Each structure stands twice: as C-alpha cells, then as structure tokens.
Amino acid sequence: MKRMIWKSHLLLGTLLLLAQGCNKKELKRPEGAGSPSNQNQSPISMDEEEVRKLARVFAQELAAELARQGTSLATTTNEDKGTLASPALRLNSAPEVLDFYNSNPEHFTITNPSNLPENLKWESGADLEEFASPNAKRGGTFMEYMPDFPRTLRLLGPDGNGSFRSYILDYNAVSLVDTHPENDGYYPGLAKEWAVDKSNNTVYFRLDPEAKYSDGNPVKATDYFFCLYFMRSPHIQAPWYNDFYSTEKYPNITIFDEHTISITYYKSKPDLLEKCAAIRPIPEHFYKELDEQWVEDYQFEFEPTTGPYEVLKENVRKGESITLTRVPNWWADKKRFFRYRYNPDAIKVTVVRELAKVFELFTKGELDWHGLGLPEFWYDKLPDEHPLVANGHVEKLQFYNDVPRPTWALRLNSSHPILSNKDIRLGLNHAMNFEVVINEVFRGDYDRMRSVADGYGPRSHPKIRAREFSVEKAREYFALAGYTNTGEDGILQTPEGKRLSFSFSTGYKRLEDVMTVLKEEARKAGVDLQIEMLESTSAFKKVSEKKHEIHLVALNVSVEMYPRFWEPYHSDNAYKEPKEERYDEQGHLRSGLTPKPVTNNFTLLADKEVDDLIEKYRVSEDLGEITDLSHKLIEKIHDYGAYIPGWVRPWYRVGQWRWVKYPKGYNVKESREPFEFHIHWIDTEEKKRILDNVASGQKSGEPAINIFDQHKLD
Amino acid sequence: MKKPETVRRPKWEGILWLGVGGIGGFVLLGGIGGFLGGLLGLIFIESAEPGAGLVDGVRNGFTFCGTAGAIAGIVWSRGRGFNPQTMRKLKRFHSIKRGYWSFLILGAAFAISLVGPLVVGSRALVVIHDGKLHLPALPFSAKNSGQDFGLAQDKDEQEYTYEVDYRELKAHFEDTGKGFMLMPFIPYNPNENDFREGVTHPASPNWQQRHLLGTDRTGRDVLARLFYGFRITMLFALVFALMVYLIGVVVGCVMGYFGGWTDLLGQRAVEVWQNIPFLYMVIIIVAAVSDLPFNLPIWFRISILLSIMVLFSWTSMTYYMRTSVFREKARDYVAAAQLLGAGPSRIIFNHLLPNTISTLVTFLPFTVAMAITSITALDYLNFGLPKPTPSWGELLQQGVANLQAPWIVLSAFVAMVTVLTLVTFIGEAIREAFDPKKFTTYE
Incomplete structure (x- = not known):
C-alpha cells in the first residue's frame, strides 16, 4: 500500500518538478573558439581521417590521370589545365564525391575566369537602405523557450524540419543573397556581388572571401558543389530536398575561380535569383561520412554555420535547454545589412x-518576451491594467506585417477509406464552424482564411472563399455518401x-x-x-507519416512571389508508387496505394489533372501564366475539399520586457515573427534597473501599448 | 463455526452481500470476458471499419460475461452473512460518527451522480408539446430535433435538423405559450459551449444563466464539468480498487499458501514487474494508441488507461495477502480442513480469505484516494482521460492556466479536497473499526 501511495506521490512530484523552473542561467563560454575544431578527436577518428586522406590523394591522382587522358572530366577542360592551382579549387573530396562529380561532368564544371560572359551587370544592393538601427547595443543573453526538446540538430532528414531549425538555419545562416525585407531588392550575403543572366537561367556570384564557418574554416567555392552532392543523396532521407535540389532543377554549377561561381536553374523563373541563392554552402570538411548511418551519426551534431550563432556541445543540455552563442569575430560582423543585428551575446532556449x-516565467522576467497572439493573453492574462504593463516594465506591441500567411487549416487524409469520398469531405467543410x-x-x-494560398497578392485567388458552416449542406453531402440515419447519440450512421x-x-x-468548439459544433x-x-x-x-484522419496544423510559408503547390498537393508527395502506377487508364486514382512518409502532402491529394497543372506551373517562366495556373490550382484544390481553411492573422502581438529594445517602427515589413531578423538588442543596464524596480515596487516608466500599423493593408 | 441462526441478521447485511457479490462478479468476469472478447473479436468479427471488431468484442465480452458474473455473484452471495466478528466491526464502524457520515455523504453524492442527467444536463426532464409527453433526459428516449418542436431554424439560422437545444426551446415555449417544459437543476451538459452575445469566457458565476460556478474558457459550465468529473473519477477509482484487489488477493494467496518455489519465483516476478516505470508505460501506451490505424471510442480509451493502471498497481497488494496467508495457514483449522480432504481452492477461498481479508479492507479507502489523485495528476499531464471527457485534472490545469478566473481553480480544488477528506475519514474509521486492538483511537 505504501508503494501505491508512493506512486501517487511520484506523480505529484513530477507535477511539482514541472512547475519549478528553468532557473539555470549560467552559460558556458565557447572553448577554444575561432580555431578549426579538429583538436578533440578520439584516436579512432584520427585513424579514419588518415585513411580518408590517403583515399583522397589516390582519388586526386586518379582524377589527374583521367584528365591527362582527356576522358570524362569535369574538373578541367583542355585549355584550362594548369591554371587551377589555388587551394580552394583542389577538390579535396572523398572518392565517392569525386566520382559523383565526374560522372555528372555537365552538372559540375570547373573553368577559369576568362570564361565568364562579358557584359554581365553586376549588382550589390548598394542602393538599398539598411534596416537595423545603429543605436543597437551588444551584449546580454536573449531568453526564449521551446515547448519540446528538438529531436535532432540535423538541418534535414527525419525530424529535421522541427521548429528549432529556425534558430540554427532559417533565421541564422547567411545566404548567398537575401531578399530585402522592406522592399523588392536583394542585399549581399555570402556573395558580394551577383549578376543575373536571364537568357541562360544562370546567376553569377562573386563570393565574399572573408566568409567563414563558425568552426573557423573558410567557405570554399567547392562547398556549393558539395551542397548538391549532399542534397541529392538518398542517405539524408529527405525526399523533398532530393527533389528540390535535383539535377533537373539545378542542372549546373560552375566554379570560375575560388571566389566566383555561377548557378544555373532549369527555368528562367521570375525570381531566378532567389532560386539560385537557395543553394547554401555545406561544409564538406565537416561531413566525414555520408552513408546509411548519416541520420543517426549526425543526430545531435551541429553543422558549422555561416551565421552569427552557433551551438557548442557544452551548451546543449539534453531535454533542458540549448544555448546559442555568438561566433567570436564573426566574419560578417561589420558588413552592411549585417551590422547592428544579432546583438545579444547568446540566445538561451529553454524547454x-x-x-x-x-x-509565469515571462512575468518573472526569465523569458524576455511572450506572444500575445491568442486573445486570452492580450485581453485577460496581460491586460493593459496588468501591473507589469501599468508600471512600464513590460511593453505590449501589435505589429501589422505583410507576408504570406501560415496555413492554419484542417487537413483531411484523403487516403482514408471514408475520407476518400468527396461528398464526405465537402460535408466536413460545411460542418466545421470556424466562424464561431x-x-x-x-x-x-x-480573419477566416480563404483558400490554400492567401497573401500572395495577385497570385492568390480573387474570388474563392472557404465554405461556410451549414448544417443543411453538410447533412445533404453526408446523405449523398450514405449517412442517412441518426443514431441514439445524434451522430449520423449508414443503414448498416x-x-x-x-x-x-x-x-x-x-x-x-x-x-x-469545433467538435461540439460538428x-x-x-x-x-x-x-x-x-x-x-509526435503530432x-x-x-x-500520414497516420492522421483530420489534423489541425499550420505550415509556415516562406515569403515568396508565388505559392508552392508541388510539395503539399502533388501525388509525388502522396504515394510511394511511381507515377504511372498511381492512375488507371481513365486517369482515376487506383486504390491500395501506399502513402509516402516524410512529405508535406498532408491531404494526400492525388489527382492527375492537378499533377499536370502543377508540373506546368513549376516549369512556367511567365508571371501571367503562373498567376493563371495558380488560380486554377487554388480552384481545383478548393473543389477537392481536403483542405479546410482555418484562420489568418494579419499581425503579430507580443509582450516584451522594456529592456528588449528595437529600431524605430519596431520591425521590418516582411517579418513573420518578432525576432526573426535579429534587429532587436538587450540593454543589460536597463534590465538590471527594471528588475530592481519590480522588486522594490517602483515604476520603470510610462505604460506602453504600441500598435505599429504602417504596413497594414485594407 | 457458529450457526447463522444464532445471530439476528439485519436487512442491510443481505443487501451489502448482494452488492458485493453482484459488483464483484460483474467486474471480475466482465474484465476477463472483455479481454477474451477483444481477442476473439479481433480475430473473428469481420467489420466494415478496421478495429471495430476489437471494440465490439470487448464490449460484448464485457457485457455478457459481466452480466453472467453479476448473476453468479448474486446467487453465490444469497443467504451469506458476515461472521459475528465482522458484524461487530461493522457495527463499530457505524458507531464512529465522523467516518459513518462521511460514508453516507460520499455514497449519496455518488448515487446522485449515477443518475446525473436528471440533475445536471442539457436535456429536459419533461416536455409537453402538442399534447404529447416527451422525457428526453431518460436514456433510450427518442431525441427530437428542433423541427419536431416547430423550430425551423436555430439561433444561428442553421436548419434545425439536429437535436434541439432545450433551453432555446424553453424560451420559445415561454414566448409562444405552446408547450411546457421542466429542465434539470443545472441545464447544461459538461461538453456544450454556451456562447452568448456580449459574454467573454471564462465568465464568472451567474445565477440568472444558471452557471453557478461560472464557465471555463470555452463557455462550458464548470459545475457540470465538476459533477461529471466526479462521477467518472469515482467510477474509475472504484473499479480500479476492485480490480487491484481481485488480482492482488488471488496472486498473494496463491504465493502464501503454496510457499516454497511458487512463492520464491512469484516474489521475484512481482519485483521485476514492479520496477517497470509506470508513468513511462502510460506515456508509451497513450502514444501507441494514438498511432493505431483506427479510432477507439472514448470508453475504450478510458478502459485502456484503467487496465494500465491496474496492471502496474496490483503488486503491492500481494505482499500483504502473502504474509497474512503465511500466518493463517499454520493454524490448526487449516490443518483440519486439509485432513478432511479440502482442496487448495476451497481452503484459500473459504477458510483463509475470510480470516485475512480484514487487513485489506482497511486499505480500500486509501487505494481509492490514491486512484483519484493518480487519475487527476495524469489528466493534468495530458496523459489521462481522453478529451473532452470532463475531469478534475483538466479543470485544475485550466484553472492554473487562467488564474484571472479563480472560480475554475477554486471549484476544482475545493471539490478535490472535500472528496479526499471524506475518503480519508472513511478510511480512518474503517481502520479503527477493524483494528484488533480495540482501544486505539484516531483523533
């Protein structure tokens, strides 16, 4: 009996533990930072490294021999021989990587600068304005939280696209070129200059020679080659990436010299530069092995980044927290568009x-900010009269942004035997009372979301609206599907x-x-x-893995010119079977197909016509045609009814402590989250003062409830 | 043994026995039947939806075997009585006023909760419309849509083809004078959202709207959730206690009676079993169930949770049973029974059990209290009863998350403390009553 009581105490104890807190604020400083991190390797990996070196030497010799014989050779062309002396161009790759390049010579080219086309118009974004504030101060630790410990630190592969990835990749790494978040231009990143050649679907980049990874190694031109090798590998278990970076999409990368490359895209899309800048350098020196074991081997390995924040092993507390620290002497620290940003010395993300x-942690000052998007937070939990707000310790902000909206919607699994019936799906559309x-x-x-792609300007459909809640229509559709009787509990039944x-x-x-509420209304x-x-x-x-029936989820969307349809609606991402086996002669979907895991087609929409439209859409280069196809696709997907639009929020709302400072206007137009562009900073003296004021019950200033609606649309 | 005629038997003794026999038989055979039925159903019942065979099997197995068990239990218990010692103990329990009254209060509350829809519910008790009498609150009564009562549209202008909202209907009757209706005291069921113009939720207690303890975040009545939460928690705890005792007593008796290798191996097995972390098992199984390719009805998911808790809780009972059986079996009456040729099962159940069970009875209320806290804690952690089952853990969680609406957390807290206090009073009284040292008191 004691044991039983003890067990219940254990449960209560767990509760107490949960109710305690993340009160460990100490932070480990980076050790031996700045130097290449090969020092702490175990003897075994040293041996592997030796073997690898030998293999590389052998492979190079082999490649040189092949070159001499003038056979299949990507690395040199006859007239270039001998000019490739610079170390960045020596392909220090593992034999299998070299083989890969050699077997695809038309995709990986090394040539010399004289082959650069003339009359290129080089751009550098020099005429654009910076968006960070020169008043920013360095220092402090930015305190954030995550609801769950990340399952992996890999940037892709199974579980790789969890929410933590934005800390280490999306909002951190520097791209070749970035879109300016306030207007239409681009600003330089890893590339100092770029030139777009629309007629050849190619963009030329002059790389910044100062660019370095967080482990101190320079970013090499060959790392862009390696990106494609890596992204096309089956071992990363990421079909989306396999496709996105496929040979069909990126037919060629050319290295002209160690700081000049060109990337060719398969179509001259309106946003060609963005497509080409999506190739990011992947540190070849870091990935020693890329085999079946890769997913497990690199589960908790942090890939050296070009961005300002890195994750050091000693700052990862499994299950508790991860602290990102600023890379010492970060290479882009003084560059335009990067200076005055990334101001805190560290970002601590606690589970x-x-x-x-x-x-509660936020009100104690242990977290620097808290989202107030949900009305209960804005109105009830942190009302304007709340002492923290009234005494000027905490500021309430509402910021109208202008970006494609995250897709809060219900996804119906249309491979489910009952949900595969269109009448049921349409009935469910009318049974979901999002209005209430x-x-x-x-x-x-x-606001109610209208369709699968809201917020893309002219590319969004002008007329389509989500189906309204209607008991009558819902029941009509269900009756068509054979659900005609009402059971004892008020739920519809078939006669069986x-x-x-x-x-x-x-x-x-x-x-x-x-x-x-949706359940009760339904x-x-x-x-x-x-x-x-x-x-x-686990959700x-x-x-x-497509084990859901009806699932409420939002996918974050990138700020783009036109929506993506292939990943969430093409049958390639719905079923494992090859395309020709998916449909019968009449073009109808066959039954008994196997849903494909690790893709984003949550509705399992598979329709031959939609497939064809998407394929056309993907190759189209004309913005007018893209717009037309986009409208057609939105209509088709609407008709299919497996996506029940939820809601959109044209703004975000935040409560933040007053020591978190921001530029005038709070944030940039295309920010989706308050701290995405890292233009805020922490005033450590202010923090001390405010916390003292809170403790002693004094005011820190006048209450501040600020609404920034400069980017509000009507 | 004394003959039964020598004692004057009160009526409640027979009723108590019938109850014990009936419920015990129902739970025991129902449990076994449910398990076997599930297996059979999974294999043999062919159904349109996957998994429905399993669910049907469990339901049918449980109902049939449970009924059979209840009948068998009642037959078995007819005419049985307590031995005079136990009678004395029960009378002593009756004389301990605090415990006795706690028992009556809790028992009455539980009895009321079993007929819940008559007190708290959204369906009217009596409707008289067009000269016809309807009793919608009764189970199996016809559920009428709004159109049946002459309402074409509901308040949101939706076609009224679903079951009528009786509060809306009442207002309609009052406006038009066409009909009469009697609603339960609290006219809300625990799941419905009472959205009204100009009210934001959680809303504070309001007598006019009959939200006596206010509403929660989505406009559900707190009192209704509390009430049905009490019902499900008590049912859960009682069934849990019964199952744990049935398994624990049988295994403990067997180990104690046979001793030797049986005891040695049994003990080791129990120790191994006990060291499986219970909470992790719950988490794993809850996750596994959500990954099944078919849906389980809510009652089935609750039963799974119950089974897991029972599976990981029966072990501690065996220790007590084993030791007291060890002690008892060395006595002369056991030897006498053995000499007369009685088999092990007869000796265990007819001779040993009645003499050892009194220690166990004293634990019962505390087991119930433990079950209540466990299920509440699990709910709080989101691993408990499936949503949106009304539960105290969920109320506590909401209350803690919405401290600006203190009526939620206070209601749940006060209810929890009251019930646990009552159970503890009963437990102390039973312990005192069953204490062989008569003069010990617990004040």
Missing part, C-alpha cells in the same frame, strides 16, 4: 513543456450502422479550445470528432 508556466471559433475563441481578432466518426488531432496544446451536423491532443513532435510525426 518549457507547460504552457501555463511559460507565461473566430468570434468566440479568438474574439473576432482573426457505420458511424460518421473521425479522429481529430493536433499538436498544439494551446488550441485545445478550438478543437473542443455534432450539430451529425459528425463525431474524437479529439487527440498530442505532443508537438508532426503522425501527420507526416
């Missing part, structure tokens, strides 16, 4: 699994007694209210939804 605790969710749960602050019941899952604990239309609240990572696993 807080309990949503209620996150807010928006009005009651979100207090009317949000099959109930209209679905699992209804999500990984967002904070959206439990949305789920329960009962009116005779549908039973069985709510499953999952941990965020994402479930949906990307």
